[in-house]
Amino acid sequence: MKRRSFIKCLSLFAAAPALPALSAVVSDEKRGGRVEWARLKTDYVYWNRHSEAEPVIVDFIREQTSFDISPQWRAADIQDLKQLTAFPFLFSEGIHTLSRSSALENLREYLERGGFLFIDACINNTVNPDADVFLAGQVAKLREILPEAQVAPVPADDPIYSCYFKMEHGLPHSYMRSIYDPRWARHGLYRVSHRQRAVAMISLSGLKCGWARLQTMPHHDVECMRMMVNIYLYALTH
Numbered sequence: 001m002k003r004r005s006f007i008k009c010l011s012l013f014a015a016a017p018a019l020p021a022l023s024a025v026v027s028d029e030k031r032g033g034r035v036e037w038a039r040l041k042t043d044y045v046y047w048n049r050h051s052e053a054e055p056v057i058v059d060f061i062r063e064q065t066s067f068d069i070s071p072q073w074r075a076a077d078i079q080d081l082k083q084l085t086a087f088p089f090l091f092s093e094g095i096h097t098l099s100r101s102s103a104l105e106n107l108r109e110y111l112e113r114g115g116f117l118f119i120d121a122c123i124n125n126t127v128n129p130d131a132d133v134f135l136a137g138q139v140a141k142l143r144e145i146l147p148e149a150q151v152a153p154v155p156a157d158d159p160i161y162s163c164y165f166k167m168e169h170g171l172p173h174s175y176m177r178s179i180y181d182p183r184w185a186r187h188g189l190y191r192v193s194h195r196q197r198a199v200a201m202i203s204l205s206g207l208k209c210g211w212a213r214l215q216t217m218p219h220h221d222v223e224c225m226r227m228m229v230n231i232y233l234y235a236l237t238h
Helices: 051-064 101-112 131-145 207-211 220-237
Strands: 038-041 074-077 089-092 116-120 150-153 189-194 197-203
Touching (some): 051 207, 051 220, 089 220, 101 116, 131 150, 131 189, 131 197, 197 220, 207 220
Parallel strands (some): 038 074, 089 116, 116 197
Antiparallel strands (some): 150 189, 189 197
């Protein structure tokens, strides 16, 4: 796990102001180690849902930060531990379908070595009809992988909401057809801790649906990407 080079990036963000969306002028000189955006590839039929929009979030990170992030997104196959450990951060659509012992062991090893997993629910009701069922599935699988793991809601005053972009309204939410749904809205971020270290987070807000431009709400895509930058920074520095 190439973690030391990523920790160097912390000083770039510690005192950073909230930048104007999509309008900041960032120096061509990137600092710190090179990072990449990677998805966890599993047997889940939706593991790469809307992955065609990954360049949107990658470009946003490149434009708005000093991260030396590769312009190409990657897939890390859960059956290949070497692929997993090449990335300190992995994005996932969900791990509830994992059943093969090799996959579970590889993910356990990845997390114990210092990797970070971010799970973001698709809010399309044909994919995830029930927010509570989705959350329970992720929690159950994480506790199967790491029995000592603790899962707790992230409080509203947590530094993750201001570590780079100041999220004035907290966690942005996507909704199916942009129609407010209290079943999803009542869920914030959930932090998964193991042996006093954050190893994962679970979101039921459909951040990906924001940068995939599936919403009609003004500035929704920008807010989702700002939140993702904060989560990405948090993952690389904790």
